[in-house]
Amino acid sequence: MSETLARRAPAAPTRPRAARSALAPAPGSRGRWLRRAGRAVLPLLSVLVFLGLWQLAAASGLWNEIFVPYPATVWRAAVDASTTHDGVRGYQGYLLWEHLYMTLRRVAAGVVIGVAVGVALGLAMGTVGWLRRILEPWLTFLRALPPLAYFFLLVIWLGIDEAPKIALLALAALPPAAVATTAAVLAAPVGLIEAARALGASRAQVIRDVVVPAALPETFTGVRLAVGIAYSSVVATELFNGLPGVGGMVKDASNYNNTPVVLVGIFAIGLSGLVIDALLRVAERRAVPWRGKV
Incomplete structure (x- = not known):
């Protein structure tokens, strides 16, 4: 009897599957929201902690x-x-944004020249063995030199205007771009290269369609390193005739123990460096969407 009643009893009304999925939260949505909130909150929290420690250090009277x-x-x-x-x-007749603009203009000019030459050299060194054996020791030698070691020589050769500043930044950016590109070209998948050759591709077509796309992710890493190294050398480039410029502002303020202005310059360089690196990351994601997926 109970089984008969159970069979005759109307089934409980159920919502359509689409309605249930629309009302219920998507799986993992809360975790994604928490991760996004953490990415925004944690950097802000670290800044607040830093400012708090700085305030305590200044108020302690130890310094x-x-x-x-x-x-x-x-x-x-x-x-x-x-x-x-x-x-x-x-400061010294120029606003902060004018100092920063001149510094960024010098960095941009030096990085464009250094990265362009470095990537071209890296591509050539990765594909031509004898050229790599000739140029690799020179790149290693240049990479080991601190910028100040040859900046004074550039001043003797080129004067104290813009030329030695841009030349130093270009020389600072060239080795990391060249080394990263060379390593990326040498690490191109041999199977893909052989398959392209088997299909009748010429050497130029193999380089263009196989080697360059495979090398782009590591090349972008080298470009980011080159920009960072050039940016860290910008104060050295503005030691002479660096006004307007953030490095020149820092150098001039340090002559008078003007620590607040020195810190303003340091923060301006650091924050603009963060923005530049974020823009490079966006450009890398757009230009190399396959990174980490193949």
């Missing part, structure tokens, strides 16, 4: 304020360097 100024003092120096106040325009 003179000339050496460890308060964060508020550095903020006022940044505002003064960015505006016209009491008849004084920025």
Whole structure:
């Protein structure tokens, strides 16, 4: 009897599958939201912790304020360097954005030249063995030199205007781009190269259609390293006649123990470097969408 009633009893109404999926949260959506929130909150939290420790260090009295100024003092120096106040325009007659613009212009010119030559050299060295054996020791020698080691020589040769600054940044950016491109070309999949040759591709077609796409991910890594090394050398390039320029501003302020302005310059270089690296990451994702997927 109970089995008969059970068979005759109407089934409980059920929602359509589409309706249930629309009402229920997508699987993993909460985890994705938490990850996104963590990516935004954790950097902000680290900044707040840094500012708190800085404030405590300045207020402790262990160091003179000339050496460890308060964060508020550095903020006022940044505002003064960015505006016209009491008849004084920025720092040494230039606003902060003008200093930063000149520095970025020098970095851009040097990096474009250094990366272009470095990538071309790396491609040639990766495909021509005898050329690699000739140039590799010279690249290693140049990569081991700190920028200041040859900057004074560039000043003697090229003067104190823009030429030695751009030349130094280009020489700083060239070795990492060349080395990374060479390694990437040498690591191109042999199977794909042999398959292309078996299908009748010429040497130029193999390089263009197989080697270059395979080398692009590591080449972008080399470009990012080149930009970082060139950017870290920018203060050295602006030791002479560096105004306007963030490095020249830092050098000039250090002559007068103006620590707040020095810190403003350091933060300007560091923050703009973060922005540049983020833009390079976006360009890498657009240009090499297959990275990590093959």
